[in-house]
Amino acid sequence: MQPIYLDYNATTPVDPAVAAAMQPYIVQHYGNPSSTHVYGQTTKEAVERARAQVAALLGCPAADVIFTSGGSESNNTVLKGVVWTYRHKGTHIITSAIEHPATINPCRFLEQQGVQVTYLPVDYTGMVDPEDVRKAITPQTVLISIMHANNEVGTLQPIADISRIAHAHGVLMHTDAAQSIGKIPTLVDDLGVDFLSIAGHKVYAPKGIGALYMRAGCALEPLIHGAGHESGRRAGTENVVLAVGLGQACAIAQADLPRYQREVRQLRDLLWQELEKRFGDRVVLNGHPEQRLPNTLHVNFRGVIGAELLDRMPTLAASTGSACHAGEIALSSVLEAMHITPELGMGAVRFSLGRYTSRHDIDQVVALLEHAF
Numbered sequence: 001m002q003p004i005y006l007d008y009n010a011t012t013p014v015d016p017a018v019a020a021a022m023q024p025y026i027v028q029h030y031g032n033p034s035s036t037h038v039y040g041q042t043t044k045e046a047v048e049r050a051r052a053q054v055a056a057l058l059g060c061p062a063a064d065v066i067f068t069s070g071g072s073e074s075n076n077t078v079l080k081g082v083v084w085t086y087r088h089k090g091t092h093i094i095t096s097a098i099e100h101p102a103t104i105n106p107c108r109f110l111e112q113q114g115v116q117v118t119y120l121p122v123d124y125t126g127m128v129d130p131e132d133v134r135k136a137i138t139p140q141t142v143l144i145s146i147m148h149a150n151n152e153v154g155t156l157q158p159i160a161d162i163s164r165i166a167h168a169h170g171v172l173m174h175t176d177a178a179q180s181i182g183k184i185p186t187l188v189d190d191l192g193v194d195f196l197s198i199a200g201h202k203v204y205a206p207k208g209i210g211a212l213y214m215r216a217g218c219a220l221e222p223l224i225h226g227a228g229h230e231s232g233r234r235a236g237t238e239n240v241v242l243a244v245g246l247g248q249a250c251a252i253a254q255a256d257l258p259r260y261q262r263e264v265r266q267l268r269d270l271l272w273q274e275l276e277k278r279f280g281d282r283v284v285l286n287g288h289p290e291q292r293l294p295n296t297l298h299v300n301f302r303g304v305i306g307a308e309l310l311d312r313m314p315t316l317a318a319s320t321g322s323a324c325h326a327g328e329i330a331l332s333s334v335l336e337a338m339h340i341t342p343e344l345g346m347g348a349v350r351f352s353l354g355r356y357t358s359r360h361d362i363d364q365v366v367a368l369l370e371h372a373f
């Protein structure tokens with residue numbers, strides 16, 4: 001029996017239709033998209049078709065999308081690019097304490113270069129208060145970067161409100177949508193953002209591909225200098241195979257969005273109801289009760305260590321939010337920022353569901369937990 005996979009926030013399997021779309025570009029169509037002959041035209045068209053598919057999911061012009069190697073590169077491009085490009089204006093960035101390391105660590109690097117970074121707190125549900133954003137803005141602020149959805153607890157941030165505040169103060173707005181893409185709508189105009197990062201492997205495309213939305217007119221110094229690929233915004237011969245995969249994945253994700261909102265959410269809620277029914281107040285939900293990704297269930301199991309609980313269920317693949325080193329419990333920085341106590345957070349487990357999760361999987365996980373907890 002295959003272990004049950006409830007770790008879709010870590011990565012998703014490649015959709016067979018994505019693999020099929022990529023296949024001709026692995027061997028058959030190998031032209032360099034910059035070449036003007038027919039070999040190049042074929043791959044150039046494939047990349048541009050893929051760009052349009054990504055853009056459709058984001059509700060933006062295709063020209064505003066650049067391909068990157070993933071979420072980390074997209075975030076680094078924005079954070080370092082804005083600081084460099086707008087250094088004459090100011091050197092202050094606002095972000096949150098619960099960002100992914102792909103945001104936190106470029107910020108730490110920039111701090112070493114003299115950039116001032118404000119890490120906003122979150123409440124007990126993992127939410128940033130837009131008022132805190134407003135108060136943190138100074139005349140030096142050039143960028144606000146707040147993730148759309150948190151990868152651990154799934155809490156959704158009020159990005160549209162924060163974007164309005166940013167723009168009222170002439171500040172650029174970025175969101176890391178690596179976790180929200182394909183799970184909830186991610187239309188850039190509704191979110192009001194200037195930059196938005198996505199990662200292919202969270203949306204049933206392969207690892208090592210992503211994209212960055214850059215609103216027209218928000219040109220940045222590129223992270224990777226070289227030839228004029230991606231209209232001079234990201235050098236390097238296009239990764240045709242993976243771009244085609246991401247495009248196809250985005251097209252499927254767009255069609256699949258309603259299913260995430262209904263069926264995946266229902267299965268996620270069913271899992272929580274079953275846990276509550278069986279374990280009562282021995283289980284505590286983390287994250288926002290409503291403003292949360294439809295696939296994510298983050299639970300504290302009281303009185304156990306999350307990793308040990310998962311060790312007792314080798315036929316389940318899920319994640320924990322705490323680590324135990326030499327008898328010391330270390331909570332993830334996200335749970336810490338949410339002021340979850342170590343006694344509670346040590347039993348944290350993240351179940352993240354996806355396209356292939358079935359009712360049978362949920363029943364089995366509940367049965368496994370009945371034995372293991």
Ligand SMILES: Cc1ncc(COP(=O)(O)O)c(C=O)c1O
Pocket residue numbers: 009010069070071072073100102147149150151176178179199200201208209210
């Ligand atoms: C919220 C968030 N941002 C960024 C990343 C990094 O993406 P990638 O692995 O494609 O660099 C991840 C992946 O774990 C993520 O969850």
